[in-house]
Amino acid sequence: MISYLEDFSKAFRGRDDILTNMHCWLRKLWKSKVSFSAQHGEEAKVTKSSTSPVNSVSPPPSTTSPKTAPSDPLQPPSALSSPQRWSRKYDVLVCHSCVDSDAEEGGRLVSFLEASPRSLRCFLGGRDDCPGGAVSTELCKAVLNSHVWALLITPNFLQDDWCQYMTQQALAEGPMSHRIIPLVKNLSRSQVPQELKFFISIDLNNNPDRGYKILHQTVLKYLEDLVKRHEDT
DSSP states (O other), X not given: OHHHHHXXXXXXXXXXXXXXXXXXXXXXXXXXXXXXXXXXXXXXXXXXXXXXXXXXXXXXXXXXXXXXXXXXOOOOOOGGGSTTGGGSSEEEEEEOOSSHHHHHHHHHHHHHHXXXXXXXXXXXXXXXXXXXXXXXXXXXXXXXXXXXXXXXXXXHHHHOHXXXXXXXXXXXXXXXXXXXXXXXXXXXXXXXXXXXXXXXOEEOSSOHHHHHHHHHHHHHHHHHHHHHHHHHX
């Protein structure tokens, strides 16, 4: 009986040892699993942090008052917006004969000068005359109210009495003022009227479009000089 109890006691102690060993092994396994999970989580955080875009951080608002930017220097007004330009009603008076071919040429010239971005103000006989007014009075007013006088000199111009009248009015108003610009078409230089030969003319015989551009530039130059003379006084 004693021998049986001793064997049972040994067997029971052996079983305790096995349970104890199993308990220790399970605890080690659990610790290693927890450690592995924690390490994996840290690695995932590092990877996510390294791959996520970096948000730009706006600097804090400045507490100091901003410096006042220096004002731009005043720019002189352009010739087209100057009071000197608007002192007269028209920039250019276009004088041509009443013959259809000359009227068409004058209309093309005026359309070119008035079109954007040039936008000059033109007087064209027959279009801008005041109805009911005397022809001579209207022509004189047009000469007085225009900065530059463009004379479309053709064979028909030389035969037109009203064209001759307007030429004389322009010569009387500003004989040496760079305001009279002859535009010669279908004529040679020698056929230009004697009183206009000492003016530098624009040739429309070969390239009318080029002549239109030269006239536009000439008008702008006159307006610029007009502003400059006013500033110098």
